[in-house]
Amino acid sequence: MASRLLWASRAASLLRISVPYRGFASVIKDLKYAESHEWVKVDGNSATVGITDHAQDHLGDVVYVELPELGTEVTQGNSFGAVESVKATSDINSPVSGKVVEVNEELNGSPALVNTSPYKEGWIIKVELKDAGELNNLKDADAYSKFCDEEDAKH
Amino acid sequence: MILQAGASSCFSSILPGPISCSNRQSSSLRTSNFISIRDRNGRTGEFHDLHKELVPYAEAWKWQKDIVAEKKTLIETNQDCPDTLIVLQHHPVYTLGMGSSLEHLNFDMDDAPFDVYRTERGGEVTYHGPGQLVMYPIVNLRNHKMDIHWYLRALEEVIIRVLSSAFSIEASRVDGLTGVWFGDQKLAAIGVKVSRWIAYHGVALNVTTDLAPFESIVPCGIKDRRVGSIKSLLGLDDDTQLIETAYKSLIKEFSEVFDLGIDQIAYSSILDKD
Numbered sequence: 226m227a228s229r230l231l232w233a234s235r236a237a238s239l240l241r242i243s244v245p246y247r248g249f250a251s252v253i254k255d256l257k258y259a260e261s262h263e264w265v266k267v268d269g270n271s272a273t274v275g276i277t278d279h280a281q282d283h284l285g286d287v288v289y290v291e292l293p294e295l296g297t298e299v300t301q302g303n304s305f306g307a308v309e310s311v312k313a314t315s316d317i318n319s320p321v322s323g324k325v326v327e328v329n330e331e332l333n334g335s336p337a338l339v340n341t342s343p344y345k346e347g348w349i350i351k352v353e354l355k356d357a358g359e360l361n362n363l364k365d366a367d368a369y370s371k372f373c374d375e376e377d378a379k380h
Numbered sequence: 381m382i383l384q385a386g387a388s389s390c391f392s393s394i395l396p397g398p399i400s401c402s403n404r405q406s407s408s409l410r411t412s413n414f415i416s417i418r419d420r421n422g423r424t425g426e427f428h429d430l431h432k433e434l435v436p437y438a439e440a441w442k443w444q445k446d447i448v449a450e451k452k453t454l455i456e457t458n459q460d461c462p463d464t465l466i467v468l469q470h471h472p473v474y475t476l477g478m479g480s481s482l483e484h485l486n487f488d489m490d491d492a493p494f495d496v497y498r499t500e501r502g503g504e505v506t507y508h509g510p511g512q513l514v515m516y517p518i519v520n521l522r523n524h525k526m527d528i529h530w531y532l533r534a535l536e537e538v539i540i541r542v543l544s545s546a547f548s549i550e551a552s553r554v555d556g557l558t559g560v561w562f563g564d565q566k567l568a569a570i571g572v573k574v575s576r577w578i579a580y581h582g583v584a585l586n587v588t589t590d591l592a593p594f595e596s597i598v599p600c601g602i603k604d605r606r607v608g609s610i611k612s613l614l615g616l617d618d619d620t621q622l623i624e625t626a627y628k629s630l631i632k633e634f635s636e637v638f639d640l641g642i643d644q645i646a647y648s649s650i651l652d653k654d
Contacts, residue, residue, distance in 0.1 A: 285529065289479025304575065307478060312503040312558040313528045314478045316575045376526070 250279035250373060253344050257360055258369035259302075259320040264344065267360065272321050275348040276308065276339060279373045284310040287339040290332040290349065297325045299352060301359050306349065308339065317349065320363055327351035417465065418641045419523060425462035425640065430469075431627040434510060437473045437497055440466070444580045447518050451578050455520070461578075464518040465634065467627065470508035472593060477503040477571050484598040493596060501581035503558070503571030504601035511588035511609070513626055517634070521577040524638065528574055535583050536560050538633045539568040542585070546629035547610055557602065560585075565608030569600055587611065587626045588619045 256264045262280035266273045281287065289309040299305045304316035305325070328350050331338060339347040364372060415427040447464055454461040474485070476498040482489070484505045489496060494507075508514055515538075521531060536553050539560040543549040551562045560568040568585040586609035594607045610626065611619045635641065 283527070283529075291478055307500065307573075309477070309479050309502045311529065311532060312477075312570055313532060313572045313574055313579075314500055314502040315528065315573075379526075 250277065250282055251344075252277065252279075252366040252370050254366045256344070256366065257320065257363035258366070258372075259318065259363055260372060261302075261318045261320075262373075263318060263320045265320040265360075265363065267354070267357070270354050270357075271326070272323065272352045272354050273348050274320060274350050274352060275343055276317060277369070278343050281340045281343045281347070284308060284315065284340075286310055287336045289314075290336050290339060292328040292330075292332065293325050293350065295325055295328065299323060299325060299350075301362065308336075319350075319352070321352055321354055321356075321359055323352040323355040325350050326353050417463070417635070419462065419639060421523075423460045423462040423523070426464045427631075428464070428466045428468075431467045431513060431623065433468060434471050435468045437470050437475065437495065437508065440468060440470070440514075440516065441497070441499065444516055444518060448575060448578050448580050451518065451520060452576055455522075455576065455578075461520045461522070463520055463523060463638070463640065465640075466516040466518070467630065468514055468516075469510055469512060470514060472507070472509040473497065474505055474507055474593075474597060475499055475501075476505050477501050478573075480504045481601065484601050486596045486598070493593070499573075499581065501571040501573045503569070504599075505597045506569045506571070506584065506599055507589075507593045507597060508584055509589055509593060511586070511590060511611075511623070513585045513587055513623065513630060514582065515585070515630060515634070516580060516582045517638070518578065518580045519638070521574070521579055526577050528572075528579075531574075531579055532558055532570060532572070534637050535570055535572075536568075538630070538637045539583060539585055541633040541637070542626060542629040543567065543610070545633070546625050547614065549610065549613055557600075557605075559600065561605075562608060562613060564605045565613070566599065566602075566605060567608050567610065567613075585610075585626065585630070587622050 256266050258264050258277065262277045264275055264277050287308050287310050291307040293305045297305065299319035300322045301320060302318055305319045306317045307314045308317060329348050331346065332349065341347065415429060417425040417427045419425065451461045472494045474492065474494055474496045476496065478500050480498065481504065487493065540551050543551040549562060551560050551567055554561050558570050559566050568583055570583050572579050572581045586607065588611040589609050591607055591609060591612065599607050610622055
């Protein structure tokens, strides 16, 4: 009895159009990292958030960053904005919960700062922290590096 | 050529401009022409065939977002999250991406020839309308590759194969200009959104589209190139079969590129529907 399902041929192997990946993305010690590839730098009650070198490398040229309004409440793990590259927009998720007190307006005119300086000039928002304990849910630099290697190895 | 849909009076080929539909109608979108698709791990997905129908943009957009929300819940609760594919046509409409510039519109927003929607997808302004097959794959990239670049190239691959196998048009990619091209003419536009590795929005392939509305915009923000359609390239007068041919090929190529099986009984019923 013929199978009722028509299985497609394994064309995925033909699509090994792999994007060149240089295999080394920088991390900065003292920052904390989320598995969704955002970093956070904590200074007392204030946190600066951006996306990691690994993330910007995979995205390609960032052409637009959607920033939240000042005063927006953000929650750890939830989306607060988006970045656009190569005709695709991707959510940026907040690694911490709190209130947005500052956004990087420079990104409106120069979204590529996210690519050229992901940990410094390419910062995205500053958050007044609601719960410092949440930082324990994040990874440190070494654990995040290892996580990235494992994720890339799966492709 | 565009048939009245039996499922809902919400869809019409005759009235221009926006058609207001009650929310109740969106549930009929979900139950019409549902075919199950199965991937190689046995997960069942959904394939919604509305290729002969003109769907209001707002309805389709809300529907996609509802499906994405459902899929996110499945992922959060550690359940299998299969893929969904919707194929349809739209009434004439312009859509903008998240960061689209209004400079690429050759008209005032107050005086727009058709409705204009700003969406969360990537990419610049484009036009959707009758004669254009729009494909909204709502794909859990975890089932494939968690790589947006790969996903875009895969969508392009589907269209390139359709054009080649069904129409003998050798189309290609252009580095840096996402979409499918024949010479300097874009035949298919792509713009997606990825949220928690669920991709939505999708691809628009010009089959018999009236290309005039593209002249009121700078399509995809690209000034020195044109937009084409399968009909314009083939120079045909009789285009009655083109949408059907393109649609059947689209399903076949999509299922191959994304390694999804479409239930054989259902697929052969698509082939027989002539």
